[in-house]
Amino acid sequence: MNPTMAGKPRLYYFNGRGRMESIRWLLAAAGVEFEEVFLETRQQYEKLLNDGFLLFQQVPMVEIDGMRLVETRAILSYIAAKHNLYGRDIKERAIIDMYVEGTIDLMAIIRVHFKLSPKEKEENLKLIIERATKRYFPVYEKVLKDHGQHFLLGTQFTWADVQLIEAILMTEEKEPDILSEFPSLQAFKARICEIPTIKKFLQPGSQRKPPPDEKLLQTANRVFNRK
Template identity: 30%
Template structure:
């Protein structure tokens, strides 16, 4: 059986949530990356659903949209709803960051000192609702990977940003140590893989 093919740009962005989930769960996949501004993507774009990435192709089927690709629900309807709420909350936080990076919507100081901490305070409260090492219990779900990637991105902005949120910081540190992720994450940092199409505010 052919392995899934994940299509995204050669940066972290939204595709990184899926890569982390697949790597951590030992799901074999082909990581197909396109250079920003390269000649290949405009032609590939014409053939993609919605003309955007990430996209996943497997056994003749194409799936678009990050959430649809990641979607591994909780064990019951209540957990599934909770995970969906957490996932969308993290995406809202990400959009604040994205607007800072690409459209100068606010200053770096305001983002780090006010906007992101407000979101992190909400995530800290939600994280404590269920006991265990992850958002729900002691088994990872798709929302854990988007949360981890966002915490790692924010840590690049400010190394102390997680200090006031002990549950989130412990989770972030725990994810970094997961055997199936550790070497990938270390190599990613060593290679200085871009988080965004531009590396603004990450000195």
């Protein structure tokens, strides 16, 4: 085993949210300390490629437990399973997967927002609000209400809850009153944000990243040699 891979997980990505942020959230929720290597130059990226560290020539990449993992979903699944956040059997995992995919779909719409023109941002914001309030949040509201429990899987805290709180907070950044018609989700948010590991991650100075901006886009373009 490479000695640099034997300690804390090491995350290779930009100093920004992107596809790595959900990985940061899940590690933080599990109480796992991690290190970050921020890509700033084309040379850093080319070295990772030349060393054979990027299986499909892309990041995020995470060094963990003697492995170099790429593909966000594979990384998240591994962390969730390792830290008992992925259900107790294959049926529960399937349910968690469904809930997670819903939040990922919503977050994908939000993630592109900062790249858009002012006019496109107007339309995108309408889409975010429409999808959140009509397609996704009603599902999670009903699940929580029907269970009468704290978490999406009843009394069991899972990856699905971590992904949902990330999606809620991302959506609130675009529309602060987005949960006004969802009392169960409001209560869920309050409960989850009081979990010690989550509360710590939400404090200033944590490894949680701010919303993306033009500087992040410029860095990504430079590293990937985009024109």
